[in-house]
Amino acid sequence: MTTETTLPRPARTGPFAGLPRPFWILFYGSLVNRIGGVVSGFLVLYLTAIGIPLEQVGLVLAAKGVGALISQPVGGVLTDLAWASEATGIRIGGRRFTLVLGLLASAACLTFLGAAQGLPMLVTAAFLHGVVADIFRPAAAALIADVVERPLLTKAYGLQFWAINLGFSVASVMAGHLADSGYWLLFALNATGCTAFAIIVWLGIPRSAERVVKSTVDGPKFGMRELFRDRLLLGVVLLVLAHATVYSQAEVIIPLAVKDSGLGAAGYGTIIAVNGVLIVILQPLAAAWVARFDRMRVLALAWAVVGAGMALTGLAETALEYVLTVIVWTLGEIAMAGLLGSLAADLAPPAARGRYQAAIGFGFSAAAFTGPLLGTWVYQHGGPAAAWFGCLALGLLGAAGALAIGPAIRRRTALAAG
Numbered sequence: 001m002t003t004e005t006t007l008p009r010p011a012r013t014g015p016f017a018g019l020p021r022p023f024w025i026l027f028y029g030s031l032v033n034r035i036g037g038v039v040s041g042f043l044v045l046y047l048t049a050i051g052i053p054l055e056q057v058g059l060v061l062a063a064k065g066v067g068a069l070i071s072q073p074v075g076g077v078l079t080d081l082a083w084a085s086e087a088t089g090i091r092i093g094g095r096r097f098t099l100v101l102g103l104l105a106s107a108a109c110l111t112f113l114g115a116a117q118g119l120p121m122l123v124t125a126a127f128l129h130g131v132v133a134d135i136f137r138p139a140a141a142a143l144i145a146d147v148v149e150r151p152l153l154t155k156a157y158g159l160q161f162w163a164i165n166l167g168f169s170v171a172s173v174m175a176g177h178l179a180d181s182g183y184w185l186l187f188a189l190n191a192t193g194c195t196a197f198a199i200i201v202w203l204g205i206p207r208s209a210e211r212v213v214k215s216t217v218d219g220p221k222f223g224m225r226e227l228f229r230d231r232l233l234l235g236v237v238l239l240v241l242a243h244a245t246v247y248s249q250a251e252v253i254i255p256l257a258v259k260d261s262g263l264g265a266a267g268y269g270t271i272i273a274v275n276g277v278l279i280v281i282l283q284p285l286a287a288a289w290v291a292r293f294d295r296m297r298v299l300a301l302a303w304a305v306v307g308a309g310m311a312l313t314g315l316a317e318t319a320l321e322y323v324l325t326v327i328v329w330t331l332g333e334i335a336m337a338g339l340l341g342s343l344a345a346d347l348a349p350p351a352a353r354g355r356y357q358a359a360i361g362f363g364f365s366a367a368a369f370t371g372p373l374l375g376t377w378v379y380q381h382g383g384p385a386a387a388w389f390g391c392l393a394l395g396l397l398g399a400a401g402a403l404a405i406g407p408a409i410r411r412r413t414a415l416a417a418g
Contacts, residue, residue: 023148026143026144032200035171038190042268055110064130064372068131068369076361078098099198102137113187116179141157155338161338164190238401246391248306257313261317271323278326298339300334300398305335309328310388311395312328314400
């Protein structure tokens with residue numbers, strides 16, 4: 001008799017029902033990776049701790065953001081297109097290959113960033129890490145769309161979001177205390193998490209799960225020109241960029257504000273962990289309720305709440321007050337869980353799922369450039385009040401845009417579903 005070692009399976013009923021094994025491999029891998037994902041949130045504190053002036057901190061973060069501008073587009077192309085050599089059997093591209101490549105490259109660049117000394121080397125390491133850090137994301141999102149039935153996509157993306165935040169809530173508290181013993185521990189843990197996720201994918205997800213890639217290599221062509229002609233997609237990307245620029249301040253000016261209040265790295269870690277804890281508790285409960293409402297109206301409300309919650313940070317001075325502001329913008333984040341992934345899947349032709357996921361993800365990648373650059377500059381030269389007011393303005397702008405394009409989104413997705 002043979003036995004098969006598998007990851008524990010969730011219950012067959014309730015919010016975890018109906019999802020296939022490859023999805024759960026990604027779920028558990030994402031959880032492991034996010035538990036180790038501790039560097040990004042503490043990078044500002046690390047750079048200031050090693051004596052980098054605030055202007056140069058913004059430069060290092062902006063270099064990472066410039067690299068991130070090409071990370072998801074590269075990941076999207078690799079995800080959708082695969083090249084195989086019959087002679088050698090070597091295959092380049094596809095979901096599984098792109099996941100593993102991006103994660104291992106990220107582990108290597110994190111190690112380089114942690115060892116870098118001096119501004120030129122820090123800028124170079126941050127840029128390289130930005131280039132590779134998000135390559136895996138379009139592949140993961142496209143693979144979910146491949147293996148999960150369409151009616152369950154929002155639930156699947158919501159659960160993936162839940163796993164990421166479960167890991168985040170553990171990582172934030174742990175990282176704050178690790179940082180007090182040495183920031184090098186954060187880089188080591190982060191690189192280990194990326195490597196572990198790569199191993200889980202390579203061993204746990206068979207090549208046969210990449211059904212769509214195999215069927216589209218010789219199928220209808222869909223190039224980047226067609227992608228840029230989709231004005232509705234481009235509108236969504238711009239709105240995501242506005243939201244993500246606001247949201248990125250959780251890792252840019254919120255740690256600066258916490259530091260200015262005298263609460264330190266451990267205090268910031270505990271405060272920001274509330275975000276992950278709330279998502280872990282509330283998001284599975286909220287998902288079914290949110291699904292009753294129109295997707296774009298929910299996004300509009302969520303983006304406005306995130307902007308308002310960030311703006312309230314300007315009134316906080318004590319740890320409890322910071323926690324209360326985190327609760328506000330986290331409620332907005334919970335409302336939008338899974339909606340952008342399912343929206344990309346609904347808008348995309350089957351041959352371009354990776355690139356559509358990458359296009360919407362590009363809004364977040366671009367915010368890795370706009371967020372630190374704008375956040376640190378406004379915080380230093382315009383003052384904290386101007387920075388927090390800017391968060392509110394961008395949040396409301398994104399909400400208005402979501403309401404404006406909502407009818408067109410509804411018509412497009414109705415045709416795709418029909």
